[in-house]
Amino acid sequence: MAGITYEDFLDLSYEPDASDLVCTFRIAPAEGMSAEAAASRVASESSNGTWAALPTGADFTDMGATAFAIDDADAAGESDVGVAYPAGLFEPGNMAQVLSCIAGNIMGMKAVDSIRLEDCEWPEELVTSFAGPQFGSRVRDEIFGLEADRPILATVPKPKVGLSTKRHAEVGYEAWVGGVDLLKDDENLTDQSFNPYHDRLVESLALRDDAEDETGETKSYLINVTADTNTMLERVDLAAEEGCEYVMVDVITTGWAAVQTVRDRCEDHGIAIHAHRAMHAAFDRLPHHGVSMRVLAQVLRLCGVDQLHTGTAGLGKLANEDTVGINEWMRSDLYGLTDVLPVASGGLHPGLVHDLLDATGTNVCVQAGGGIHGHPDGTRAGAAALRAAVDGYAAGKSLEESAEASPELAVAVEKWGTETPR
Numbered sequence: 367m368a369g370i371t372y373e374d375f376l377d378l379s380y381e382p383d384a385s386d387l388v389c390t391f392r393i394a395p396a397e398g399m400s401a402e403a404a405a406s407r408v409a410s411e412s413s414n415g416t417w418a419a420l421p422t423g424a425d426f427t428d429m430g431a432t433a434f435a436i437d438d439a440d441a442a443g444e445s446d447v448g449v450a451y452p453a454g455l456f457e458p459g460n461m462a463q464v465l466s467c468i469a470g471n472i473m474g475m476k477a478v479d480s481i482r483l484e485d486c487e488w489p490e491e492l493v494t495s496f497a498g499p500q501f502g503s504r505v506r507d508e509i510f511g512l513e514a515d516r517p518i519l520a521t522v523p524k525p526k527v528g529l530s531t532k533r534h535a536e537v538g539y540e541a542w543v544g545g546v547d548l549l550k551d552d553e554n555l556t557d558q559s560f561n562p563y564h565d566r567l568v569e570s571l572a573l574r575d576d577a578e579d580e581t582g583e584t585k586s587y588l589i590n591v592t593a594d595t596n597t598m599l600e601r602v603d604l605a606a607e608e609g610c611e612y613v614m615v616d617v618i619t620t621g622w623a624a625v626q627t628v629r630d631r632c633e634d635h636g637i638a639i640h641a642h643r644a645m646h647a648a649f650d651r652l653p654h655h656g657v658s659m660r661v662l663a664q665v666l667r668l669c670g671v672d673q674l675h676t677g678t679a680g681l682g683k684l685a686n687e688d689t690v691g692i693n694e695w696m697r698s699d700l701y702g703l704t705d706v707l708p709v710a711s712g713g714l715h716p717g718l719v720h721d722l723l724d725a726t727g728t729n730v731c732v733q734a735g736g737g738i739h740g741h742p743d744g745t746r747a748g749a750a751a752l753r754a755a756v757d758g759y760a761a762g763k764s765l766e767e768s769a770e771a772s773p774e775l776a777v778a779v780e781k782w783g784t785e786t787p788r
């Protein structure tokens with residue numbers, strides 16, 4: 367029978383075309399299955415094939431992917447496999463459709479014991495079909511007018527949820543006046559009865575204005591608009607109307623399609639998106655299976671977030687995957703697409719700042735919750751301690767020298783040292 371079979375998706379002499387999307391998968395074939403047999407099934411199921419041989423006939427455009435490279439298996443029986451996808455397989459600007467191909471049914475195929483999408487090389491035609499970020503690291507100049515070579519600083523009030531609107535805004539005020547640039551909602555604070563969205567927006571921005579008057583610095587607020595897409599758009603409109611420069615979105619739990627829609631509405635208002643990645647570890651924590659944080663970051667850059675959590679280079683409370691490499695990718699040239707500002711967050715405190723910035727550089731956002739509000743002298747002192755640490759770093763001072771000039775930092779270092787919390 368003339369038609370397509372698994373073998374048609376394997377060609378180890380194929381050299382990817384510049385217009386191909388090239389994916390690297392880490393694959394452990396199922397017992398009794400060769401790497402070639404597993405790789406050809408992955409290429410087939412993720413493009414236009416299925417389990418049965420298919421007749422094609424006339425009126426058919428071949429959108430088949432090609433498994434073109436299979437590395438030798440390692441001790442665990444896993445191989446890196448390169449798969450090239452033709453440009454025409456993908457609908458321009460539709461991330462949901464792209465992921466239904468390259469990270470879709472194949473994640474559950476019995477032909478593999480495990481499969482992890484590790485990396486993608488995105489072709490120009492597909493990249494430029496997405497909006498990409500509006501600001502990226504330009505938030506530093508365009509929102510804050512920041513000239514100093516220091517990271518921007520954010521804080522999330524703790525406890526995560528339960529603070530009244532008034533108390534939440536007051537904590538924000540204390541942190542702003544103490545020296546942070548951004549108040550941030552926690553990922554699970556949206557519009558609950560103890561702290562409704564609109565009240566929180568209005569009360570926080572009023573105190574933000576007071577903090578700006580008092581400090582002479584620009585301050586802003588990452589208000590969490592996470593919800594169904596229609597509600598998110600309403601919340602984006604409200605944030606813009608009230609004079610907020612940002613919104614925050616839980617980009618994994620809301621989904622790529624929603625992020626694309628929110629990004630367009632944010633452009634209408636000229637406001638930026640802070641992307642919280644809660645739930646990313648369900649995709650990326652297992653080293654053998656799922657989708658790497660590197661690929662999630664690529665996807666979110668194309669979808670157009672301006673700031674994205676990428677971990678703490680191993681220093682904080684949460685597991686990290688290659689923070690430095692992912693940050694480099696987010697800044698790399700990608701057919702003119704704007705960069706994304708990395709956010710280091712999760713168990714950070716002032717004593718970790720020097721080691722963190724040695725690893726990540728200063729073109730980042732440093733976010734601390736417990737590391738500010740857990741300061742023995744309170745939120746304002748905690749914020750001053752974090753600010754003193756980054757200002758000291760920017761001035762070329764060691765942590766010890768920075769602490770000599772800042773009593774608040776000295777207290778924080780006395781309490782937490784330079785230890786990573788767990």
Ligand SMILES: O=C(COP(=O)(O)O)[C@H](O)[C@H](O)COP(=O)(O)O
Nearest residue numbers: 675677684711712713714734735736
């Ligand atoms: O609430 C926090 C940090 O609080 P704290 O500073 O008290 O630890 C954030 O949700 C984490 O940064 C998420 O992790 P990641 O940034 O790795 O996605």
Ligand SMILES: [Mg+2]
Nearest residue numbers: 522526552553
């Ligand atoms: Mg949080």
